[in-house]
Amino acid sequence: MGAVTAGTRAVGLDIGGTKTHGVVLADDGSILAQVRKSTRPGADGVVDTAARVFAALGREVGGQGHLTGPVGVGVPGLVDVARGTLRHAVNLDVNGDDLPLRDLLAERLGVPVLLENDVNAATLAARALVDxxxxxxxxxxxxxxxxxxxxxxxxxxxxxxxxxxxxxxxxxxxxxxxxxxxxxxxxxxxxxxxxxxxxxxxxxxxxxxxxxxxxxxxxxxxxxxxxxxxxxxxxxxxxxxxxxxxxxxxxxxxxxxxxxxxxxxxxxxxxxxxxxxxxxxxxxxxxxxxxxxxxxxxxxxxxxxxx
The missing domain is CATH 3.30.420.40 (ATPase, nucleotide binding domain)
Known part of the structure; x- marks a missing residue:
């Protein structure tokens, strides 16, 4: 699949209603580390779960300080990529007004966050698989x-x-x-x-x-x-x-x-x-x-x- 920029590591979190799956890609695009944890529902639960997975990934690659670049996050529901908001994520128990999930995660993780719908994110990986x-x-x-x-x-x-x-x-x-x-x-x-x-x-x-x-x-x-x-x-x-x-x-x-x-x-x-x-x-x-x-x-x- 497509390689990540040389010398960098890309981090991705797939936040689902049942589990949150995090990966770190090496600079050649291969999977360097991965962690799965059960997702706690609700806005606070989603952020807390993401933080636990991110910390665990950091430990897997030799300390969280190694993960300083942006984190991509895929979530179910309607995502406004430009505003970084989420709504109608029923499986996450996130309903009602737009949730500023990108900013909440960035503040908690201490790194920039890019938010995307989970299926759209998966499509990018599928595209790389079939070229x-x-x-x-x-x-x-x-x-x-x-x-x-x-x-x-x-x-x-x-x-x-x-x-x-x-x-x-x-x-x-x-x-x-x-x-x-x-x-x-x-x-x-x-x-x-x-x-x-x-x-x-x-x-x-x-x-x-x-x-x-x-x-x-x-x-x-x-x-x-x-x-x-x-x-x-x-x-x-x-x-x-x-x-x-x-x-x-x-x-x-x-x-x-x-x-x-x-x-x-x-x-x-x-x-x-x-x-x-x-x-x-x-x-x-x-x-x-x-x-x-x-x-x-x-x-x-x-x-x-x-x-």
Whole structure:
């Protein structure tokens, strides 16, 4: 992936509703250190968690004094990059008025902070992985969202909502989405939807679902196929509206690995069976996945810091 400026170390924090993942990139862009800690919700909890992860990263690389450059921070929700504010980050229990998160973090960490939406940050790392200028990163995590790099530039949109593919309605008789619409893709193809359709007492429901489907469980096959149909529809919608060179699949559910890729490819090919036009676009051939266990959002946040 793209190298960080010689002699510097870039720090990235991916603040999620469950965990905060921090990385330090060496000057060649490789991961020098990484730390994960559980995220404490609320504005104070988010700042405190980020501070603990930052301090732990400093210890990993030989003392916090080594981390003096800017820190890139990726967070869910609507981010105003210019003002450094965050709103509607429901998973972090940050609601209401704009939260000046950039300034709060900079004051606590003692270094400059650059704030970015987490999916947008991950998209920068995905772009570096595939080395292309037109890239969509499709994140299948708790929700469903996409990040867009077009002609080498990150596209955020007028209201910071570019890539909110999860809130595209596809089923008028479907479930009510958290956004207030009905039958959104996120109600079909997201970690939350999958957990509701295939609840498990412990362990990741996605891994359990795909294992049960591979073993021939009829119900599991039906749930898996509907889920992958939803992901494939997100890919189709993105390709028809943006026509990117590459689409990279990531997010927590992607930890299932190659079985997820295989099933989404099958659904994409099935969508093209009745349409020579759609088949000619080669949707499946554009799709790849983030390598297993690769901290794409945290690395992307570090790339935000590196400029």
């Amino acid at each position: 292309a200028d037109d890239v969509v990163y499709l994140s299948v995590g708790t929700g469903l969202a996409a990040g867009l790099v077009l002609d080498g530039r990150l596209r955020r949109g007028e209201h910071g909502a570019a890539g909110e593919i999860g809130h595209l309605p596809v089923d008028p008789s479907g479930a009510v989405c958290g956004c207030g619409q009905v039958g959104c893709l996120e109600t079909i193809a997201s970690g939350r939807a999958l957990a509701e359709a295939w609840p498990t007492p412990d362990g990741p429901p996605a891994a359990d679902l795909f294992a049960a489907a591979a073993a021939g469980d009829v119900k599991a096959v039906a749930v898996r196929d509907r889920f992958c149909w939803g992901v494939a529809n997100a890919v189709r919608a993105l390709c028809l509206t943006i026509d990117p060179e590459r689409i990279v699949l990531g997010g927590g559910v992607s930890e299932v690995g190659e079985p997820l890729h295989e099933q989404v490819v099958l659904q994409l090919r099935a969508l093209g069976e009745g349409s020579a036009f759609l088949a000619s676009l080669g949707l499946a051939d554009r799709l790849s996945m983030v390598p297993l266990h690769y901290p794409v959002a945290a690395v992307g946040a570090a790339l935000v810091a590196a400029g």
